[in-house]
Amino acid sequence: MAAAEHWERAGAATLFAIGVGAAIGGVRYGLSQDTGAVGPGFMPLLAGMLLAGGSLTVLLRVGRQAPSPGNTPAEAVPADGAERPPVDRRVAIRQIVLALVIMGIGAGLMSLVGFIIAAAGIVFCTLVVVERLALWRAVTATVVITAMLWLVVHFLLIPVPAGPFFLAGGR
């Protein structure tokens, strides 16, 4: 409960700081131009005020509200209400981190090895490392998904990075 409140406070404080920064930035850009027209800073000021105001209200309310469900990943209530097997918090965090690392590395490699190859890598690594599927299942699923991706890229002429293997016929 205390940890949840701590995170809620930290989140609201971060948003409040961003809001204040945006509002200050807006004032610096200028609220009106020399001609008298609305300046480029007006909208950032308004947006910053809304963000700061909303998050300040949240900040002031933290701790005064009844406990809310889903404050830790393991306790989170699925929005769909579907019954799921209980998840160990450490396993969940490990899976999230692994999935994000695979996505990040895959996205980083897209310009180098080409979009299709990198996408196939993301699918395969996710299935093997995160989901721990049998190799033959992972290979089959990767081939099917990559083929579908290639068809879309090919028929809609999307100029994705082709990389050294020229699988996409893009750039």
Next chain:
Amino acid sequence: MDFSTLLGGFQEALSLHNVLYCGLGVLIGTIVGMLPGLGASSGMALLLPLTLGLSPTTALILLAGIYYGTQYGGTISSVLVAIPGEASTVVSAVDGHQLALKGRAGPALAIAAIASFVAGTISIVLLMVAAPLVSRIALKFGPPETFALLLFGMLSISSFSSGRMAKGIAMGGLGLLLGTVGIDAQSGVARFSFDSTQLLGGIGFIEVLIGLFAVSEIIKSLGQGAPPPIRTRFRDMMITRTDLREMTGPTLRQSGQGFLLGMLPGAGASVASFLAYDVERRIYKGPKKWGTGVVAALAGPEAANNAAANGAFAPTLALGIPGSGATAILLGAFLLFGIQPGPLVMVEQSDLVWALLASFYIGNVLLLILNLPLAPVFGSLLRVRYAYLYPAIVVFGFLGAYAVENRMWGIWVAFVAGIVGYGLDRLGYPLLPIVMGLILGPMMEEAFVQTHAMGGESFAVFLHRPIALVILALCVVAIVMPGLLRMRRRLIARRAAPDDTTDDEPRMSAPVGPHGPA
């Protein structure tokens, strides 16, 4: 309206050649619409050069087919995997996806198809009967009215906040802030670009949408444990009579409202769908909690975005003013074939215009024939184990994010938006207001600056614009009314049970959690 010209239009549109091209258009449109990042505009722009060998009527029928096909295609990805293919189907991802998660993906898609068909039919009749008449209203719609309407649209943030108003407002502000990043079109000043050339081009809402809906949803699912595959029988994927009853009112209401909003320059299908969601929430009296898979919350916005898509043709045809990005491309196609849209086009090119209008109806019938039987098949996709689905969602999402501007930057925006979105969701912040702010913010700013300039650097111009004043008054009513009604209810409750109620009780009535009021 001269019925002989209308019949002539149907005769032309019903030729085998044109029906085939119309079918091809709606099929391509449905597929393109399903892919986030590839909307009606990009689909039409891609195929425009390929239509040069066709007759003008056939080419325009094909392009129009793509246009309204994308409206439905966007719904399929919204409902099944909560990734809206189009800005106008963002709200369909809320209750539509909830229905899908409850094993009712087939009915959800069928509801969307039927609502779209009914709205399409009603709006086509309105378009045929009233195109020249309604276009006169569109002419009276300038920046002050657009600004007032967009402000009204922004007020629907409360609908997407599930009782977490302060968090909803903060997220609306965050969306508006993201919309200001890049070069300001009015003054040329670079805002919040931090000397990055990528940021100069701004942050696109499709990329953010993919991040917030696809990537963050996947992270969330990994944290909660993958949802089990949906085990429903094929016959459960069929629509029921109760569904039909629940969707009738919202569909009919939003067909009219969507059409009117669609023909207004600057409003378009996205604003129509946001407002439809808000209006239906206020009207809804059913037992289910709004946002948890309510049929009206899917049917209303779906009807509205389809009617708006057709409504956008009114100013395009009758005035030569495109009501949306896609109709602007269609306008370009008219010009490419040497046809000048405007008041005279209905007289000089009446055969072509009526054939095009008749093809809208045929296209709608084809979409229904195509999508109604396929709804259970599409819905069955969710029977696949999630472990196989989500890597595919990631790579198709990345493809969509890339395709918006054909640059890797889009993928990184989606990736970061996904992580940030997950964090915000865990803290109970609603994500839809971010998208609303990002979509409506730049349009609102433009209208605001133009309104100010129109009034000689004064906002007194609103006083001379009755339509804008009425909409602004509606905004005030929408803000003040819920508070007044709450006060009235409290007073009544206090009078009814003076001994049982303390001052603090009403405030404590609804503890709020990350997933809505507990």
